[in-house]
Amino acid sequence: MNMLSNFSLFSTARVLVVEDALTLVTQYRIHLQTLGVASPVVASDVAEALTQLDLGPWDLALIDIGLPDGSGFEVMQRLLARWPECAVVVISGLESMDLAVQAAHAGALDFLQKPFQPERLIITLRNALQTASMSRQLKGWTTQKSDRFYGFIGRSEVMQSIYLTIQTIAKSHAPVFVYGESGAGKELAADAIHQTSERAQRPFVPVNCASIPLDLIESELFGHVRGAFTGAHADRDGAFVLADGGTLFLDEIAELDIQVQAKLLRVLQTGELRRLGDSRTKIVNVRVVCASHRDLHACVRNGTFREDLFYRLHVIPLTLPPLRERGQDILLLAHHFLKLYAKQEGKQLEGFTPEAQSVLLRHPWPGNVRELINTVRAVVALNSGDLVDLAMLPSRVKNEIDWATANPANKVSENDIRITPLAELERLEISRALNYFNKNILNASQALGIHPSTLHRKLKSMNFDSNRI
Numbered sequence: 001m002n003m004l005s006n007f008s009l010f011s012t013a014r015v016l017v018v019e020d021a022l023t024l025v026t027q028y029r030i031h032l033q034t035l036g037v038a039s040p041v042v043a044s045d046v047a048e049a050l051t052q053l054d055l056g057p058w059d060l061a062l063i064d065i066g067l068p069d070g071s072g073f074e075v076m077q078r079l080l081a082r083w084p085e086c087a088v089v090v091i092s093g094l095e096s097m098d099l100a101v102q103a104a105h106a107g108a109l110d111f112l113q114k115p116f117q118p119e120r121l122i123i124t125l126r127n128a129l130q131t132a133s134m135s136r137q138l139k140g141w142t143t144q145k146s147d148r149f150y151g152f153i154g155r156s157e158v159m160q161s162i163y164l165t166i167q168t169i170a171k172s173h174a175p176v177f178v179y180g181e182s183g184a185g186k187e188l189a190a191d192a193i194h195q196t197s198e199r200a201q202r203p204f205v206p207v208n209c210a211s212i213p214l215d216l217i218e219s220e221l222f223g224h225v226r227g228a229f230t231g232a233h234a235d236r237d238g239a240f241v242l243a244d245g246g247t248l249f250l251d252e253i254a255e256l257d258i259q260v261q262a263k264l265l266r267v268l269q270t271g272e273l274r275r276l277g278d279s280r281t282k283i284v285n286v287r288v289v290c291a292s293h294r295d296l297h298a299c300v301r302n303g304t305f306r307e308d309l310f311y312r313l314h315v316i317p318l319t320l321p322p323l324r325e326r327g328q329d330i331l332l333l334a335h336h337f338l339k340l341y342a343k344q345e346g347k348q349l350e351g352f353t354p355e356a357q358s359v360l361l362r363h364p365w366p367g368n369v370r371e372l373i374n375t376v377r378a379v380v381a382l383n384s385g386d387l388v389d390l391a392m393l394p395s396r397v398k399n400e401i402d403w404a405t406a407n408p409a410n411k412v413s414e415n416d417i418r419i420t421p422l423a424e425l426e427r428l429e430i431s432r433a434l435n436y437f438n439k440n441i442l443n444a445s446q447a448l449g450i451h452p453s454t455l456h457r458k459l460k461s462m463n464f465d466s467n468r469i
């Protein structure tokens, strides 16, 4: 649970601080030292900062916008033009969303608005140093590409960088937040983080916060003693205790009740927990990896997720790309699972015709790898022969948008390109949205940018069969 454990990772980082307020400079020095950065170079105005630039390379720069002789934006632009890999954190006393957006557009990694809590500063610094350390490694990474990484199959550039990121963050004990669409492999990523870490010999405990009823989730996480509530017939350890020394994967964390969030925050802050009905506390050492398909920033904004918990968990973000952005990995995965299921079912199927491959590459896979696995499994169960051809693929997969035209990397042959009628596109997009949101009309209509009643009307006019979505 110790979050300040990146000394070796950051000890060689070169940090530039551009700030005229001495008290803040002292604060930055102290926190950077806590993170293992020996001595940052400090400039107190634009002129001094510009003379320091050439002394790089810089890994991290903290830049105040309001400097005595000009704007920190100028320093940032010149710095990034010279050292594009430098992670920049912009700091401002002005409360302005515009400024944050402007900073992000200009290439800043993060934006801090004064006054800020020390905890927020530490998290920002650690994230920025982590990013800088990763981009250094990426630059120097010359090893062979791998098709496999723990449970992952995938050779694409995006997956190579995921593998590298996982290897890098495995050295740290800090919480990781895994983002990605449903079925994109978030649990697999959490497992890989665990397997690559020093905790690999200890348990990996996954908990799906969305699938456990509200009255049981507390007991599931923290445990209970006999008699704590009706039905508690015996003492029971919760997931935190079961994962002691290892990794706890909290899937769909955004679904956690707000009161349970408060308890979770306490456990993360203190490393101590109390089982339901127990007066004694227990110390646990758990690395937490969380995931959600929701935008957690939006959940914080609309008050369904605690901001303090968000910052506590959101130390290292990891975003898995959707399957449709992994190019030829689709075929790699399809072949792997075809072989696997053909063997299990005693079938001869050993590949896909070029037309079938083209369709697999064009389908947007809203259910990601899980959808691909289920598709291949069904194809194997229902068909025989040597090769999977077009006729064997489900119509859901065949009748999709022509993604090859949108993404030339997915193209197999010029002849495969077809123009899809707009009415068909609309129908497919509606089907995709309903599928993605488990037929929830409200969520699907929001995603489609139309009113729920409009979606109802369209479904009716299209004679939509919801069982076929």
Ligand SMILES: Nc1ncnc2c1ncn2[C@@H]1O[C@H](COP(=O)(O)OP(=O)(O)OP(=O)(O)O)[C@@H](O)[C@H]1O
Pocket (backbone or CB within 6 Å): 151, 152, 153, 154, 180, 181, 182, 183, 184, 185, 186, 187, 188, 189, 251, 293, 333, 369, 370, 373
């Ligand atoms: N790159 C991959 N290679 C091989 N198998 C994969 C890959 N990605 C995902 N899978 C498999 O796909 C299925 C879904 O993956 P996983 O459960 O990790 O997704 P998820 O993002 O956690 O989904 P959800 O959000 O619905 O919980 C699992 O069977 C997993 O083993």
